Each structure stands twice: as C-alpha cells, then as structure tokens.
Amino acid sequence: MAGKAIVAVKAFYPGGRRRTASDRGNRGAGLKQKVLVLGAGGQLGRELQRTLPAGVECVPRMRAELDISDAVAVADCLRAVSPQLVINAAAYTAVDKAESEPAEAHRGNAEGPGVLAAACSEQGIRLIHISTDFVFDGAASQPYAPDAATAPLGEYGRSKREGEVAVQRLLPEALILRTGWVYSSFGGNFVKTMLRLMGERGELGVVTDQVGTPTWAHGLAEAVWAAAERPQLAGFYHWSDAGVCSWYDFAVAIYEEATALGLLSKPVKIRPIAAAEYPTPAQRPAYSVLDKTSSWRDFAMEGVHWRQQLREMLADYKEQADA
Ligand SMILES: NC(=O)c1ccc[n+]([C@@H]2O[C@H](COP(=O)([O-])OP(=O)(O)OC[C@H]3O[C@@H](n4cnc5c(N)ncnc54)[C@H](OP(=O)(O)O)[C@@H]3O)[C@@H](O)[C@H]2O)c1
Incomplete structure (x- = not known):
C-alpha cells in the first residue's frame, strides 16, 4: 500500500509531522466500536x-x-448492523451540476x-456528518471559525x-465536520484533472x-477517526490540511511535485487567470479558508501542510498506478 511511499516522503521532509501506521494503531487502541461508513x-x-x-470494526x-x-x-440497516457510530461520507458532490x-x-x-x-436519534447511535466550506460566501478575509x-x-x-441544520435539529449531539478542496488517489478531483490536462496540453x-x-482525503479520514475516538465531542468542527493557497498555486505545486516524481515529463506553462475568465455554472467562494484551531485541540491532532500532503498523495497515486 502507501506505507513505503509515505516513509520516503517523511525522510525528505525531516521536520514534517506524519502519523505512522503504529501511531494510528496506538490512537485507536482504546476504540472498540462497530462503525457504519x-x-x-x-x-x-x-x-x-x-x-x-x-x-x-468497519461496516x-x-x-x-x-x-x-x-x-x-436506513432504519433497517441501522437495526441490522447495530453500530455505535455512523460516519456519513455520502453526499451529492457535483458542485456545478447541482x-x-x-x-x-x-x-x-x-x-x-x-x-x-x-434514525440515529431513534436508535441511540452517534453520528459524524461531513459538510463543506461552501456553506460560506467567501467574503471573509480571515479563516472561518466553526460558528461563523x-x-x-x-x-x-x-x-x-440544509443538511447541517437538519442534523443539528434532529440530533444535537452529532459532530459535523466541515472540510474543503478534497482530493485523493480515488475518484475525480482537481489533482487528477490537473495531471490529465498537464499531460495533454x-x-x-x-x-x-x-x-x-x-x-488530502487520507488525512481527513485520520481526523474523522480521531473525532470518532472522542464520543464527548459534538457540534461543528473544521478540518483541512494546513496553510493557504489559490487554485493557481495548487496547480503549480501539482506540476512541480508530479514532475519530480516522474508522473509528468514535459514542460507546461501555467498561467494565472481570474475566476471571471473561467465562468462556471456555480459561483464559488473567493475565500474559504477554515479555522481548524478547535479540531487541532479537541482531536489532539495537528494538520499537516497541504504541500506535504500533496506530495504524499502523488507518491501514493504513483505507487498504485505502478502496481
Ligand atoms: N470533494 C470535495 O472537494 C469536498 C469539499 C468539501 C466537502 N466535501 C464533503 O466531504 C464529504 C466526502 O466527499 P468526497 O469527496 O468523498 O465525495 P465523493 O467522492 O463524491 O463521494 C461521495 C459518495 O457518496 C455517494 N452518494 C451520493 N449520494 C448518495 C446517497 N443518496 N446515498 C448514499 N450514497 C450517496 C456517492 O455515490 P455515487 O458516486 O454513486 O453518486 C459517492 O460514492 C461529502 O460530505 C462532501 O460534501 C467534499
């Protein structure tokens, strides 16, 4: 799996903090739960x-x-599985198609x-629900706190x-974790779109x-498990990687890191453009940086800088492509 690549990346970033499999094992050692994902x-x-x-035990x-x-x-499934915790990672995520x-x-x-x-309220089951930075309008100039x-x-x-409001009303003890700009080796996302376009153009x-x-969805998943381990936590929390960038900065980093790993082999000129030059059906927030202070404290887990996470994801992606 990704283990070998992650170790290599860690060696390159000696100052970087990265959870190892044994860290995760230690963290989860006290958590004996059946979890429906x-x-x-x-x-x-x-x-x-x-x-x-x-x-x-993950179902x-x-x-x-x-x-x-x-x-x-849903009610039948909860009765049949009888989990202590439900993690809702299901969503309609096609922002423009919506x-x-x-x-x-x-x-x-x-x-x-x-x-x-x-259903969780009726059957006495804890719920962690995932939401988005797109609940904000982007008019802020400092990171959005969970109660913004x-x-x-x-x-x-x-x-x-509307989903957040429904969850809070029906199950106030639920934990709602907002995130943004999610990517991984799996599924469609900005990183994979950039890799394809940079290979073509x-x-x-x-x-x-x-x-x-x-x-990186991998780090987000670790944060969700950290929250899962703390059943006393409820209400709104924020999670993304650490740091800030524009889509342009992200694309430049993808190009540089992917080239260093041999995933891209020819020069690509990346030009900064204004959002107005690239109209999309959905308007997106100009600024959607999330304040993670409370998550870092309550999950006992600090975020890793987005560029380091990108490097790890690309190593993971390469390893899977090579396998
Ligand atoms: N991706 C992002 O950039 C981003 C940013 C901010 C927040 N988030 C949030 O993070 C969470 C996870 O996102 P993700 O990137 O992992 O999304 P994803 O890759 O699109 O996965 C969502 C999954 O939910 C499934 N799904 C959709 N409607 C469903 C329904 N009615 N019942 C059961 N399953 C359903 C989808 O199945 P099909 O593929 O078959 O439809 C898909 O497998 C979501 O809450 C999302 O809103 C994502």
Missing part, C-alpha cells in the same frame, strides 16, 4: 477504510447498497442527512447547509483569485 465508495469513504484504527456501505435518503432502508439538479442535490445533501440523524455565519452561494452549498490557465486549503 456511508458513501464508502467515495474519496473519503475509501480513505476511511484504509486508515481504520485498531479495534474498530462500509456504498450508494448501491444504501441510499441515505431512503428512510426505511445548479441544474437542485432536487437531486437536496435529496442527497439535505434529506439524506436528516433521515440519518432521525453561513451564506452559501450555490445549490450545492445551500443543500449542504502545453499551457493551462488556472484561477488565482479563489483561495482555500487543499485537503
């Missing part, structure tokens, strides 16, 4: 299964096995979490916010006036 086929769902702490369910908006199926499919986005991101929260006012700009963000324009923090 929903959206198990997605980026986070898959990384949750790869980072499983010792002592946790993964993909969309084809359980649609979270189906109240009868503008033309608002009902579909609402079903997956608002109704589904409501159904889950109601929400004002989503598009259908995806609106539907995710000699020049690329990438947006420079939208700023946030990339999040």
Whole structure:
C-alpha cells in the first residue's frame, strides 16, 4: 500500500509531522466500536477504510447498497448492523451540476442527512456528518471559525447547509465536520484533472483569485477517526490540511511535485487567470479558508501542510498506478 511511499516522503521532509501506521494503531487502541461508513465508495469513504484504527470494526456501505435518503432502508440497516457510530461520507458532490439538479442535490445533501440523524436519534447511535466550506460566501478575509455565519452561494452549498441544520435539529449531539478542496488517489478531483490536462496540453490557465486549503482525503479520514475516538465531542468542527493557497498555486505545486516524481515529463506553462475568465455554472467562494484551531485541540491532532500532503498523495497515486 502507501506505507513505503509515505516513509520516503517523511525522510525528505525531516521536520514534517506524519502519523505512522503504529501511531494510528496506538490512537485507536482504546476504540472498540462497530462503525457504519456511508458513501464508502467515495474519496473519503475509501480513505476511511484504509486508515481504520485498531479495534474498530468497519461496516462500509456504498450508494448501491444504501441510499441515505431512503428512510426505511436506513432504519433497517441501522437495526441490522447495530453500530455505535455512523460516519456519513455520502453526499451529492457535483458542485456545478447541482445548479441544474437542485432536487437531486437536496435529496442527497439535505434529506439524506436528516433521515440519518432521525434514525440515529431513534436508535441511540452517534453520528459524524461531513459538510463543506461552501456553506460560506467567501467574503471573509480571515479563516472561518466553526460558528461563523453561513451564506452559501450555490445549490450545492445551500443543500449542504440544509443538511447541517437538519442534523443539528434532529440530533444535537452529532459532530459535523466541515472540510474543503478534497482530493485523493480515488475518484475525480482537481489533482487528477490537473495531471490529465498537464499531460495533454502545453499551457493551462488556472484561477488565482479563489483561495482555500487543499485537503488530502487520507488525512481527513485520520481526523474523522480521531473525532470518532472522542464520543464527548459534538457540534461543528473544521478540518483541512494546513496553510493557504489559490487554485493557481495548487496547480503549480501539482506540476512541480508530479514532475519530480516522474508522473509528468514535459514542460507546461501555467498561467494565472481570474475566476471571471473561467465562468462556471456555480459561483464559488473567493475565500474559504477554515479555522481548524478547535479540531487541532479537541482531536489532539495537528494538520499537516497541504504541500506535504500533496506530495504524499502523488507518491501514493504513483505507487498504485505502478502496481
Ligand atoms: N470533494 C470535495 O472537494 C469536498 C469539499 C468539501 C466537502 N466535501 C464533503 O466531504 C464529504 C466526502 O466527499 P468526497 O469527496 O468523498 O465525495 P465523493 O467522492 O463524491 O463521494 C461521495 C459518495 O457518496 C455517494 N452518494 C451520493 N449520494 C448518495 C446517497 N443518496 N446515498 C448514499 N450514497 C450517496 C456517492 O455515490 P455515487 O458516486 O454513486 O453518486 C459517492 O460514492 C461529502 O460530505 C462532501 O460534501 C467534499
């Protein structure tokens, strides 16, 4: 798996802090739980299964096995599996498509979490629900705290916010973890799109006036397990990797790191462009940096800088491609 690549990266970044498998084992040693992971086929769902702490029995369910908006199926599944904890990594994540499919986005991101929260409440099961930085409008100039006012700009963000509200109303003891700019070796994401385009083209324009923090789903999964280990935690938390960048900065880093690993072999000119030059159906926040102070404290886990995480993800991606 990724272990060897991660060790190599760690050696290159001697100052970098990276959890090892034994750290994870130690962390999870006290956690004897049966955990139902929903959206198990997605980026986070898959990384949750790869980072499983010792002592946790994970029961993964993909969309084809359980649609979270189906109240009868959800209640039946919870009764049959009888977990101590449900992690909801399922969501409608097509940000632009949501503008033309608002009902579909609402079903997956608002109704589904409501159904889950109601069923967890009825059966006395803890819920960790994942949400997004897109609940914010991006007008801020300092990182968004978990209690900052929400004002989503598009259908995806609106539907995710409705999901948060439903979860809080039906199960106030749920933990809602917001994240942003998620990527991994699995599924579609910005990093993999950039790798493909950089392999095909000699020049690329990438947006420079939208700023946030990339999040490797692997590290996000570790943060979710840290939260899982602390059943007393409830309410809103934020998680992304550490640091800040624009999509342009992220693309330049992807190019440099992928070239160093031999994933790209020819020069590509990356041009900074304004978001206005690259219109998309959904408006995105210009600034969506999340304040992780409370998570770092309460999960007893500090974030790793996004560039180091990117390097580790690319090593992982290469290792899987080579296998
Ligand atoms: N990706 C990002 O950049 C990003 C940014 C901020 C927050 N988040 C949040 O982080 C969480 C995990 O995202 P991700 O990147 O892992 O997403 P992902 O890769 O798109 O995975 C989501 C999974 O949920 C499944 N799903 C969709 N609707 C469902 C339903 N009604 N019932 C059951 N399963 C359903 C999808 O199945 P299909 O593929 O078959 O539809 C997919 O396997 C989500 O809450 C997302 O909103 C993601």
